[in-house]
Amino acid sequence: MSMAAAHQITAGFMPLFDSAVLVVAGEMGFAAREGIELKLHRETSWANIRDRIAIGHFDVAHMLGPMPLACSLGLTPLASETIVPFSLGLGGNCVTVSNAVWEGMAAHGAAPDLDPARAGAALGALIRERTASREPLRFAVVHPHSGHNYELRYWLAACGIDPDRDIEIVIVPPPFMADALAAGRIDGYCVGEPWNSAAVAAGTGRIVTVKALLWRNSPEKVIGARRAWAEENPDALAALLRALHHSARWCQDPANRGELAELMARPAFLGQSEAIQMPILTGLLQLGGGVERRVEDFFLPFDKAANFPWKSHALWFYTQMVRWRQLPHTPQNLAIARDCYRPDLYRSALKPLGVALPGANAKVEGALKIATPVGSAGASLVLGPDGFFDGQIFDPDKVDAYITDQKSARKSV
């Protein structure tokens, strides 16, 4: 690293594959080329990341997409204003169940095709079949304020399963998921890779559906930045966003897959074999029982404007916080959620590069049925498809109606 780095930035990350764009920026020289000395710190919990951002140990961090919202909305024990100037990718999660649950689902018509509606209907039938005297099925997610929690709940609710009454949802750290499933402490989970493929490889779990089919090209991890730091260091932040942009492009390039898997496999990052990193890179998943399936746009670190921090993504997370009673829907809360993701910072940092940039700050989620070239500043850009599996549309200008509709749908379950 250059001795004369213009900017020193300290970043926290969790050992998950979708920290790759941040890790590669530091390890492959993209940060140094922008005059940044990037110090990466691996953490053991999201709570640690949140605390260390709040007290200034970290300037930026790899975060769950809804986490900066939760921090800014005061939902966390140590709250701080955190903004999102960059998204680290789209997709990458799966829902995995135990072999016993899979057998029960298969008896009710589930097929190993990842179809969310079919799998959800089978799971619902299995849950109704189980007698009331038995313990409810227990599913795990990584954090209450996570894409995993909201997409699992969205899927279940859309399939007629009440995630609060019909099953139990608990929190388990990602690296412990496969073990907890094998030990029978949980019956299923929603987590990012490589922790689904790990259960399949161990023969203890089946992948039943994927985030990329529940909500196509949907947001997952982001760069969260302490607002005070971002405001005091606009040049450092802009340089970092450019470094991350180049890093993300490198991560997306199939020619770099081997090198990327080798880097992420190192003990300092994931400490998991190179082979187990490949499904997220290729989209070619082993579902269990010898079934293999290729998922289009399974995980995108760069393509389809994957790094653009859409305000509609933040607002959808907000609607789900309200839906699952994590906070009340008020004009003040809505305003905080609206200001948390910062496409303006992304756009101004990348403008000098002359790359394709979306012209709007938000989009109607679910409106693009197929991949669509869009008008943008500079070069051409392809977006979407961005549909929800149940065909619902989220219009970020109609948040009230969306929240009301989901509430009445819940009552009729």
Add this chain to the structure above:
Amino acid sequence: MTAGSLTILVIDDNRIRASIIEAGLRDAGHRHVTVIHDVAGIARRIAEIEPDVIVIDLENPNRDMLENMFQLSRAVKRPIAMFVDRADQASIEAAVDAGVSAYVVDGLKKERIKPILDMAISRFNAFSRMARELEEARSELENRKVIDRAKGILMKSRGLSEEAAYALLRKTAMNQNRKIAEIAQSLVTAAGLLGPLEGE
């Protein structure tokens, strides 16, 4: 209520550190201290213990799970807030620096909690210092071993006395601006590559 009437739960999978914290709390007059090393089945334990204060190490990967459990507060009677006062920035920084976090039942007075947190911070720091010193002692011992081996190689291959062999190592280290142990390690590695010496 006296200091001793607070119920304190310490969650730390490092048994030595946990016992140091526990001893500190007992010395300060706290009689209701429970230590848990393994988080399996912790929800039930918390419901039984009904802690007023929970002290947990920051390296515990189960922090997210535990925080969620506190917030749902099915197991815990009242909502639990981290630290005493969000505005008490210095305490929070000292705790995170030390690698410890605390959760307290809402409504507890600051002056009752502060000494507990301060004690936990100082014990965590003392433990880290101890671990660091132990590590330094260990690496010192290893350095000495490798230097001895390097001296042996020089004495054998160049017919030097032990003193002269050490002086040569030291001079080389000074010239290259490196540590003697590093030069010694390079020499041992090189000697290994060039073939085992007789008698080794």
